[in-house]
Amino acid sequence: MLFLSRYPFKTLKSIPKISDNKWTWLLLQAGFIRQEMAGAYKYLPFWLKVIQKISDIVRDEMNKTWASELLLSSLWSKENWTKTWRWDTVDVLFKVPANSSSSKKEYALNCTHEESITPLVWEFIQSYKDLPISVYQIQTKFRNELRAKSWLLRGREFLMKDLYSFHSTDEDFKKYYEIQKKAYTNIFLKSWIKKEDLFMAIADWWDFTEKFSHEFQVKIWIWEDNIYVCKFCWQAHNEEVIDTNNFICKNCWAEKEVHFNASEVWNIFPLETKFSDAFDLKFNDENWKLKKVIMWCYWIWISRLMWVIAEYSLDEKWLVWPESISPFSHYLICHWEQNRETAIKIAEDIEKNILWSEVLIDDRDLWFWQKAWDADLLWIPNRIIISDKTLKNWWYELKKRTSEKTEIIKI
């Protein structure tokens, strides 16, 4: 239960001029985000609540796959990055000068964590009995982008879930991969993205292996990628891996395709033994033969996923939060001076009886239409109105954002 009169961040009456598309201005106007600089954002309290809810959904599904959550540091010494030769080749890596007597000392500010996780698990892997290992974190990533694009879609600082899995055999990986795929599907379904709009596309040829990486794409009007889906086997392809004038499916070799616009929310990369080689990550198999550990990584861009969900859940005028990640479940409008006690009582009843519910009470001294406007703008899925008229008959009005009807609820 939160009282809006105690909440410092107000919505804007007019459309902020700095936005470049409708969904961005809705986020700005509703007071969910503010820009700190190109590619970095301030997350205001209601947006942070959404972030925390989606993170909990991700966490819950990852834990079910027996992955252990940890937290690696953002700053690293240069040393491990030179072992993989990536200090000089990853152009989006931030290099931070250290406050030291030697003016040349620098730290790496992470954009990915293979150089940190591989030496860590190295300490704990001796034999095949120690495998598989699967660890993940939900952490801020930094990318030294030349140009920050499309607001939350590609930033210099963003929230990422990165999971790394370590296997003794390809078969073992494949088994775990199916478990992960199920977990990812659960995450997207819980965030109310429909199964028919989810595509697992073949993406870039990964530079140090001869395999494709895969990405989960969501079919959506505001897009970054062009996706070509085979009409025969329904395999999706990122445009980067096909000839767009002469489509041939990489799976079944059929030649008919459908074209979609989509946004990427998940990525999986075969790291193979690239990092095992660099850090000498080996294990003893059943016959005491030393073998290289096989490694994969799996990403979800949390802040990007939220952006996609926000765009995906729009109606003709506003966006509507899916109930599972909405900052509040109910927005309660009342004449505060007159009906204070009843309002609190109704909110308490709702929070007690409806799982995961949380009520935002608009107790401000404002006109009804101003409150109704904010209820719409904040996209809370359920709106409750109580007034002297409704209370006379011991009921309140409930309107779901996804429905046209107003329901009458007995108190």
Add this chain to the structure above:
Amino acid sequence: MLFLSRYPFKTLKSIPKISDNKWTWLLLQAGFIRQEMAGAYKYLPFWLKVIQKISDIVRDEMNKTWASELLLSSLWSKENWTKTWRWDTVDVLFKVPANSSSSKKEYALNCTHEESITPLVWEFIQSYKDLPISVYQIQTKFRNELRAKSWLLRGREFLMKDLYSFHSTDEDFKKYYEIQKKAYTNIFLKSWIKKEDLFMAIADWWDFTEKFSHEFQVKIWIWEDNIYVCKFCWQAHNEEVIDTNNFICKNCWAEKEVHFNASEVWNIFPLETKFSDAFDLKFNDENWKLKKVIMWCYWIWISRLMWVIAEYSLDEKWLVWPESISPFSHYLICHWEQNRETAIKIAEDIEKNILWSEVLIDDRDLWFWQKAWDADLLWIPNRIIISDKTLKNWWYELKKRTSEKTEIIKI
């Protein structure tokens, strides 16, 4: 419920050579932390669980003071830091070269957030009715320290709760300050630090005001600060603000003192109008006169607090987690092949019936003494043993880490 056989990070048999004191090697040996570089740490899963629990305690108490949680970015443009002249004066500020065509472009990597929060609330403050405002975040901070000291105590990267409050009058601040003081005391009591070991000391003379800052100090053997407490009025003083050879209490002017060793866990600074001046943060009072907003900030170093709690909760040989922040409440030892089903049943019963309980089941194929060693090393507050012998009589053994006795519990 977690099964240890599925957990990748094992404890160490011997004391790691890289540690510099007993409590650090216990944290290393138990597999709670690993060093990434001097001043930056990898938080392994059990340590992260403790972090999450203490963060939730902090969050809960902050929300009760009507503070709103948000999340500011780590990277900022240089612009706001030059407005406060701190770009050149804060020597621990990391300055990060941008990937840009102009080779001189740099970003700030935060060590504190006044330059970000002040322009944000500026947008939402017009009149005295918009005040007070209180916002906080739990976020990673970066400090470009010349030397990183004492492991987790003073690092280059660490977790901080920073709260900023904005007031129209000093009286209003004082009212809110008392509320915060109560919240902080609750946090420390919930983390099992005894009231008699908590001191609110007068600390540094704050550079841009004529007021002292205050810090919460915990009386502890492993320390950073020397605290002088007045025997008369019990006011504590950091040694930096007194003449240690000739003590005079800053509160009652008495001249008798007691000397303690202590570690700082909380800090409060009067920011006064320093940042309001820099960013022109003003409000209209009741008479439509423009006045400057008064600003304070309140810190808790989360990772440092955990360190202090860990040291504070030691017994003669090990450390014992307080139940409120222990990664698990119970450590269950059994012969897995024989008693698997009963073990799971007992764990389920405990998690269902005891609030906040979570059971770590040691289902590994190891000797009993190896499991008992890990139970001790991981500092879980309750140890449960089931065996054929105990099960014959339908009971299990429960030993609290803080007690000598073993209890017999009926199943």
